[in-house]
Amino acid sequence: MGGSIPRRSRVSHVALGRADYGWTLDLQRTLHGRRRAGEIADVVLTAEHNPVMTFGRSGSRDHLLVPESELRREGIELFEVERGGDVTYHGPGQLVVYPIVDLRDHGRDIRRFIRCLEDAAIGTLGEIGIDAGRREGFPGVWVDRRKIASIGVYVRGWVSLHGLALNVAVNPAHFAMIRPCGLSVETVSIVDLIGRTVSLDRIRDLFLVQMDAAFGWEFEPTGLAEVLGMEGGG
Amino acid sequence: METHVEIRLPDLGDVQEVRVVGWLVAVGERVSEGDDLLEVETEKTTFVVPAPSSGRLVEVAVGEGETVERGGLLGRIDPPA
Numbered sequence: 293m294g295g296s297i298p299r300r301s302r303v304s305h306v307a308l309g310r311a312d313y314g315w316t317l318d319l320q321r322t323l324h325g326r327r328r329a330g331e332i333a334d335v336v337l338t339a340e341h342n343p344v345m346t347f348g349r350s351g352s353r354d355h356l357l358v359p360e361s362e363l364r365r366e367g368i369e370l371f372e373v374e375r376g377g378d379v380t381y382h383g384p385g386q387l388v389v390y391p392i393v394d395l396r397d398h399g400r401d402i403r404r405f406i407r408c409l410e411d412a413a414i415g416t417l418g419e420i421g422i423d424a425g426r427r428e429g430f431p432g433v434w435v436d437r438r439k440i441a442s443i444g445v446y447v448r449g450w451v452s453l454h455g456l457a458l459n460v461a462v463n464p465a466h467f468a469m470i471r472p473c474g475l476s477v478e479t480v481s482i483v484d485l486i487g488r489t490v491s492l493d494r495i496r497d498l499f500l501v502q503m504d505a506a507f508g509w510e511f512e513p514t515g516l517a518e519v520l521g522m523e524g525g526g
Numbered sequence: 527m528e529t530h531v532e533i534r535l536p537d538l539g540d541v542q543e544v545r546v547v548g549w550l551v552a553v554g555e556r557v558s559e560g561d562d563l564l565e566v567e568t569e570k571t572t573f574v575v576p577a578p579s580s581g582r583l584v585e586v587a588v589g590e591g592e593t594v595e596r597g598g599l600l601g602r603i604d605p606p607a
């Protein structure tokens with residue numbers, strides 16, 4: 293194998309754009325079931341959500357720092373999800389990336405998968421002049437001691453679900469409502485660090501290039517209907 | 527007794543230790559090979575451990591919140607005679 297060029301796997305990318313969290317969760321679970329059944333190939337979804345708080349399998353309501361009534365008043369929905377980790381926030385100004393892939397085709401290694409996701413975020417941030425990295429024992433991506441990307445994944449039948457969230461320009465008041473992942477850490481967005489606006493689409497495009505590099509993939513932009521096999525016969 | 531099938535933590539790659547999130551099957555219940563048995567967590571990832579064999583779950587060796595190392599024993603299944 294030494295010196296040979298590794299074969300790149302083709303992976304579909306579906307850009308959902310602004311998408312309701314609950315709707316996207318249902319879609320992910322549907323695609324996950326179909327990937328497990330071998331009915332579809334690997335697919336990566338990207339999206340930007342309405343404001344929600346999600347609790348992972350290690351989630352504690354104690355890490356919600358405001359009453360649920362206040363969240364409802366702010367229009368922030370709550371979800372219990374199957375991913376690992378504690379409470380996290382998703383909302384406008386945040387890029388979420390959901391790889392629904394069979395890890396048996398990608399090294400069958402949970403840690404390597406998480407590291408590749410982190411590498412894609414670190415590489416993306418490097419492209420725009422932000423020096424980000426890992427913190428041993430604290431999955432995610434960090435700038436100094438501040439968290440800029442969160443990770444939470446679910447693997448059943450070796451097929452992944454959920455993924456990574458990168459803060460591009462998130463409302464800091466919303467982050468102040470939780471203790472993210474149960475840690476007393478500060479959260480930061482890209483715009484706080486570069487002092488100018490940057491579009492979510494640009495960050496997404498950079499991220500996909502970095503993801504190609506980290507995983508050895510080659511993305512094919514794909515419509516959702518095409519992935520679901522629902523495209524019209526004409 | 528020696529006929530019980532050991533449920534061991536599958537090889538998850540470069541992962542040394544996981545924490546048990548919870549069992550999805552109670553001791554005494556019957557499972558089929560490949561059924562979801564329990565969830566473990568590592569690296570912010572929930573991994574669902576499948577039943578290595580059909581039979582009755584007779585022992586849970588590692589409970590909720592406890593940790594288990596690479597290849598560690600999780601429980602035992604009594605396969606059909």
